[in-house]
Amino acid sequence: MQFFVDTADVGEIKTLAETGMLDGVTTNPSLIMKAGRPMLEVIAEICSIVDGPVSAEVTAIETEQMIAEGRKLAEIAPNIAIKLPLTWDGLKACRALTADGHMVNVTLCFSSAQALLAAKAGATFISPFIGRLDDMGLDGMKLIEEIRAIYDNYEDLSTEILAASIRTTNHVQQAAIAGADVATIPPAILSKLIHHPLTDKGLDQFLADWKATGQSIL
Ligand code: E4P
Numbered sequence: 350m351q352f353f354v355d356t357a358d359v360g361e362i363k364t365l366a367e368t369g370m371l372d373g374v375t376t377n378p379s380l381i382m383k384a385g386r387p388m389l390e391v392i393a394e395i396c397s398i399v400d401g402p403v404s405a406e407v408t409a410i411e412t413e414q415m416i417a418e419g420r421k422l423a424e425i426a427p428n429i430a431i432k433l434p435l436t437w438d439g440l441k442a443c444r445a446l447t448a449d450g451h452m453v454n455v456t457l458c459f460s461s462a463q464a465l466l467a468a469k470a471g472a473t474f475i476s477p478f479i480g481r482l483d484d485m486g487l488d489g490m491k492l493i494e495e496i497r498a499i500y501d502n503y504e505d506l507s508t509e510i511l512a513a514s515i516r517t518t519n520h521v522q523q524a525a526i527a528g529a530d531v532a533t534i535p536p537a538i539l540s541k542l543i544h545h546p547l548t549d550k551g552l553d554q555f556l557a558d559w560k561a562t563g564q565s566i567l
Pocket of ligand 1: 375377476480514515533
């Protein structure tokens with residue numbers, strides 16, 4: 350499974366890139382607002398840190414403007430994935446931009462029928478939003494399972510499932526079990542993935558016992 354980080358905070362991206370676990374980045378207009386910096390500048394900086402796909406979202410809602418914005422974003426770096434909303438206009442733009450040879454991430458997916466449409470439009474990634482479905486009392490993980498089953502039924506569908514709107518470490522584990530190709534994870538959750546109290550307890554014990562031997566390896 351590939352790990353993307355869901356942030357436009359360059360400092361956090363640098364720190365996580367140092368772990369060697371970071372395969373890409375996703376941003377959206379809300380994250381750009383939070384970063385408080387010009388979008389084109391921040392996306393360029395992210396692309397200079399991360400070699401994998403960096404999703405940058407268009408803000409137009411009509412196909413032709415989406416295509417124009419997408420092409421401009423794609424000029425930033427070769428690893429840009431143009432993010433488009435799951436609307437008819439978005440899917441038409443998806444077809445045009447993938448025909449240009451660009452990566453496209455179709456976002457705001459809340460049903461397996463939408464995911465099927467995005468795959469038929471040639472999307473590189475489909476982003477089902479797990480957490481926002483859970484927030485409504487629905488089962489976000491079930492959507493990942495349904496999309497996996499549908500995509501596996503058809504050899505000609507090569508779209509990768511990018512589990513998004515992740516709120517917990519358990520979401521990451523469950524998305525991996527369900528066969529998501531990628532998870533885009535908030536920085537705080539990505540950092541938490543390594544923690545287990547028994548690891549900490551076990552290490553403390555090993556270190557104490559080693560000290561008691563009076564030995565050293567070097
Ligand atoms: C995905 O690409 C989105 O940026 C993100 O995962 C949305 O997450 P949220 O529901 O926590 O805003």
